[in-house]
Amino acid sequence: MATKSPGKTREKIVSSAMELFARKGFDKTTVDEIVAKAGVAKGTFYLYFKSKDDLIKELTFETMPIMAMPSLNDPYITVSFPTLESYLLQLGKEFLEFYSENYRAQIFFHMLSLRERMKSVNEIYSQSCSELLREGARRITAYVKVGFEDALIAFQIFIASLMHYLHAKECLGFSQEYYLKKVVGAVLNHLRLSVSV
Amino acid sequence: MATKSPGKTREKIVSSAMELFARKGFDKTTVDEIVAKAGVAKGTFYLYFKSKDDLIKELTFETMPIMAMPSLNDPYITVSFPTLESYLLQLGKEFLEFYSENYRAQIFFHMLSLRERMKSVNEIYSQSCSELLREGARRITAYVKVGFEDALIAFQIFIASLMHYLHAKECLGFSQEYYLKKVVGAVLNHLRLSVSV
Amino acid sequence: MATKSPGKTREKIVSSAMELFARKGFDKTTVDEIVAKAGVAKGTFYLYFKSKDDLIKELTFETMPIMAMPSLNDPYITVSFPTLESYLLQLGKEFLEFYSENYRAQIFFHMLSLRERMKSVNEIYSQSCSELLREGARRITAYVKVGFEDALIAFQIFIASLMHYLHAKECLGFSQEYYLKKVVGAVLNHLRLSVSV
Amino acid sequence: MATKSPGKTREKIVSSAMELFARKGFDKTTVDEIVAKAGVAKGTFYLYFKSKDDLIKELTFETMPIMAMPSLNDPYITVSFPTLESYLLQLGKEFLEFYSENYRAQIFFHMLSLRERMKSVNEIYSQSCSELLREGARRITAYVKVGFEDALIAFQIFIASLMHYLHAKECLGFSQEYYLKKVVGAVLNHLRLSVSV
DNA sequence: CATGAATGAGCCTTCATTCAT
DNA sequence: CATGAATGAAGGCTCATTCAT
Numbered sequence: 001m002a003t004k005s006p007g008k009t010r011e012k013i014v015s016s017a018m019e020l021f022a023r024k025g026f027d028k029t030t031v032d033e034i035v036a037k038a039g040v041a042k043g044t045f046y047l048y049f050k051s052k053d054d055l056i057k058e059l060t061f062e063t064m065p066i067m068a069m070p071s072l073n074d075p076y077i078t079v080s081f082p083t084l085e086s087y088l089l090q091l092g093k094e095f096l097e098f099y100s101e102n103y104r105a106q107i108f109f110h111m112l113s114l115r116e117r118m119k120s121v122n123e124i125y126s127q128s129c130s131e132l133l134r135e136g137a138r139r140i141t142a143y144v145k146v147g148f149e150d151a152l153i154a155f156q157i158f159i160a161s162l163m164h165y166l167h168a169k170e171c172l173g174f175s176q177e178y179y180l181k182k183v184v185g186a187v188l189n190h191l192r193l194s195v196s197v
Numbered sequence: 198m199a200t201k202s203p204g205k206t207r208e209k210i211v212s213s214a215m216e217l218f219a220r221k222g223f224d225k226t227t228v229d230e231i232v233a234k235a236g237v238a239k240g241t242f243y244l245y246f247k248s249k250d251d252l253i254k255e256l257t258f259e260t261m262p263i264m265a266m267p268s269l270n271d272p273y274i275t276v277s278f279p280t281l282e283s284y285l286l287q288l289g290k291e292f293l294e295f296y297s298e299n300y301r302a303q304i305f306f307h308m309l310s311l312r313e314r315m316k317s318v319n320e321i322y323s324q325s326c327s328e329l330l331r332e333g334a335r336r337i338t339a340y341v342k343v344g345f346e347d348a349l350i351a352f353q354i355f356i357a358s359l360m361h362y363l364h365a366k367e368c369l370g371f372s373q374e375y376y377l378k379k380v381v382g383a384v385l386n387h388l389r390l391s392v393s394v
Numbered sequence: 395m396a397t398k399s400p401g402k403t404r405e406k407i408v409s410s411a412m413e414l415f416a417r418k419g420f421d422k423t424t425v426d427e428i429v430a431k432a433g434v435a436k437g438t439f440y441l442y443f444k445s446k447d448d449l450i451k452e453l454t455f456e457t458m459p460i461m462a463m464p465s466l467n468d469p470y471i472t473v474s475f476p477t478l479e480s481y482l483l484q485l486g487k488e489f490l491e492f493y494s495e496n497y498r499a500q501i502f503f504h505m506l507s508l509r510e511r512m513k514s515v516n517e518i519y520s521q522s523c524s525e526l527l528r529e530g531a532r533r534i535t536a537y538v539k540v541g542f543e544d545a546l547i548a549f550q551i552f553i554a555s556l557m558h559y560l561h562a563k564e565c566l567g568f569s570q571e572y573y574l575k576k577v578v579g580a581v582l583n584h585l586r587l588s589v590s591v
Numbered sequence: 592m593a594t595k596s597p598g599k600t601r602e603k604i605v606s607s608a609m610e611l612f613a614r615k616g617f618d619k620t621t622v623d624e625i626v627a628k629a630g631v632a633k634g635t636f637y638l639y640f641k642s643k644d645d646l647i648k649e650l651t652f653e654t655m656p657i658m659a660m661p662s663l664n665d666p667y668i669t670v671s672f673p674t675l676e677s678y679l680l681q682l683g684k685e686f687l688e689f690y691s692e693n694y695r696a697q698i699f700f701h702m703l704s705l706r707e708r709m710k711s712v713n714e715i716y717s718q719s720c721s722e723l724l725r726e727g728a729r730r731i732t733a734y735v736k737v738g739f740e741d742a743l744i745a746f747q748i749f750i751a752s753l754m755h756y757l758h759a760k761e762c763l764g765f766s767q768e769y770y771l772k773k774v775v776g777a778v779l780n781h782l783r784l785s786v787s788v
Numbered sequence: 789c790a791t792g793a794a795t796g797a798g799c800c801t802t803c804a805t806t807c808a809t
Numbered sequence: 810c811a812t813g814a815a816t817g818a819a820g821g822c823t824c825a826t827t828c829a830t
């Protein structure tokens with residue numbers, strides 16, 4: 001009945017900002033543009049966010065790689081994916097689908113370039129990145145008999161290859177599925193040989 | 198002898214800008230700061246660059262990954278590196294050393310986040326990225342009997358893992374040498390199994 | 395009651411700008427000076443005008459000759475001025491009084507010199523000038539039996555003489571009334587002889 | 592033999608400046624543009640002119656109306672033009688031809704808008720304008736028996752109508768010859784009736 | 789909660805002028 | 810006479826933030 005659903009204003013601001021940030025970068029996007037797209041007044045922005053940087057922090061947090069792979073933190077997931085191969089394919093699929101929303105990939109790269117000058121962003125990223133890699137490695141060791149360090153390296157290679165695809169996909173023209181299959185294959189090959197050692 | 202070496206003004210501007218861009222990002226660095234650091238007047242900047250964006254383009258070009266690995270384009274290099282392992286280790290070393298100048302890595306990430314809004318940067322990156330990956334794959338096929346596509350995937354994984362190290366190194370704490378050795382190992386493992394197929 | 399009357403900010407900017415433009419010319423007047431005189435902040439200027447040129451266009455429009463003579467477009471005016479002589483004297487009086495506000499004459503001349511490089515100003519002037527002359531001629535034909543072309547020439551001479559007075563008045567030292575009377579006399583003389591032909 | 596004729600540098604600067612001033616106005620034309628068009632170095636400009644304003648003064652002087660009508664100051668000219676009509680037609684022709692070089696008319700209007708802020712330009716114009724009108728009136732009194740004041744008015748109307756044509760010609764579409772003939776006719780009519788008084 | 793006019797520090801860029809060569 | 814690199818004051822414009830309503 002209400003002309004405005006309660007609590008929707010903040011959401012509108014966030015989604016408008018995301019779209020604009022992805023297209024123009026954080027610094028080139030103005031608060032004016034954000035509120036215009038959101039259809040609210042300038043002052044309203046400051047009711048929900050202390051500053052533009054405040055909003056940036058929130059958005060970068062939401063597009064961290066760790067947010068891309070829900071299966072990584074789901075304790076019951078291994079039931080559905082009995083093999084490491086199927087599990088990695090699932091993680092990869094989730095990752096690539098998450099970042100196929102173009103603005104997320106853009107914001108992620110903006111975030112990487114932002115770390116140097118926004119200490120808080122840097123800390124969040126470092127911590128979330130650590131967690132991501134460690135959890136990934138832990139999962140691997142649950143599937144195959146391999147040292148934690150090797151698992152870490154393997155998972156890092158996995159993540160790195162997925163990330164690289166985000167900005168290099170147009171350079172080579174592999175399909176997403178093909179690339180993912182190959183990357184997972186490489187990770188498995190590596191682990192197999194690491195195990196035997 | 199002269200109080201001013203010829204052609205040094207431009208260089209001073211470029212190096213000052215690089216340092217500042219790496220520390221603060223492109224958008225937060227002002228022309229004022231650049232010229233102050235370079236010790237020249239504001240107007241002088243515009244004698245050498247049409248605009249701030251003009252300078253950015255030049256700098257991003259100079260920090261593209263392809264500039265990081267001279268051995269990739271050296272036709273006589275295989276003599277010194279008879280095995281693929283030694284060659285990849287060399288490429289990796291060059292890459293990591295190039296970007297160990299912190300400002301280069303920073304500018305590289307800034308560049309990635311810039312592509313969306315600066316078409317010319319995007320084109321340069323896409324092309325240079327293509328060349329990099331294809332040349333790397335070509336080199337691999339000169340060492341081992343493997344299909345070009347598999348070589349491409351392998352080299353992309355190699356590059357991806359190196360890049361990822363640039364912003365994830367503090368997340369795990371592997372030493373550069375250890376990480377590189379492991380990555381090269383993984384790439385070789387993968388190729389070995391691809392060959393046998 | 396309010397400390398700020400609504401809509402007064404824009405007016406303050408406009409009037410401050412007019413005064414300054416008249417005294418210093420468009421190009422030598424800075425936005426800083428305008429806002430200082432208006433007692434508002436720099437940013438406020440850009441709330442009301444897209445650019446300095448935007449303001450210039452508005453001002454030039456307001457000082458076009460056609461704005462100087464309300465009686466030219468008043469359909470009921472002929473009642474008050476039964477003779478052509480009295481009507482022309484009225485028009486002339488309005489014209490000279492309008493431009494006796496010194497800034498208006500100044501801005502008018504600036505506009506003339508602006509036409510070459512501001513296409514939109516040129517178009518507005520050309521059209522408003524056409525209308526002015528045609529309407530003047532039409533009025534003349536309503537008073538005296540004369541061809542439209544002759545009326546056009548006569549009215550152009552009338553307007554030209556008034557305009558010339560604006561920048562030549564100090565060269566000769568005729569009083570405004572005397573000059574106007576003489577000019578109207580000349581126009582009437584000419585029309586009289588045109589009629590008899 | 593010389594690659595540069597002596598004394599040509601100054602001329603090249605002046606003619607380049609004229610063209611640019613006419614097209615873009617004084618303030619929007621830069622010294623850079625002038626020297627580029629003239630094909631000389633920036634410093635060379637300041638060998639010949641103390642400043643940009645110095646050059647402007649010279650140019651405005653050269654495009655004053657009094658420079659447009661050589662016959663006005665030729666003492667022997669009346670021999671060739673026995674009637675006032677033929678003489679005025681000659682003056683008008685000279686005037687319109689002089690300003691048919693478009694840059695001259697432009698510079699003339701620029702000058703009018705410049706007077707307020709360049710005192711020296713104002714003085715030159717006022718004086719030259721006085722001389723022009725007085726000399727014109729004197730000439731008229733040599734042809735017809737009429738008071739000096741009436742002659743002044745008549746000549747001012749004459750000049751005013753010619754000037755007005757410079758910026759209003761496209762508004763009505765009379766040919767130059769037709770308009771001139773009509774204006775001269777009007778002036779003569781007026782003088783004829785003034786005489787009889 | 790919401791508004792939007794107002795702010796003003798700060799940015800990028802221009803350009804007349806100088807001076808060592 | 811001629812050059813052109815260097816200067817730096819000054820200008821137009823942007824935009825994150827505030828606050829009275």
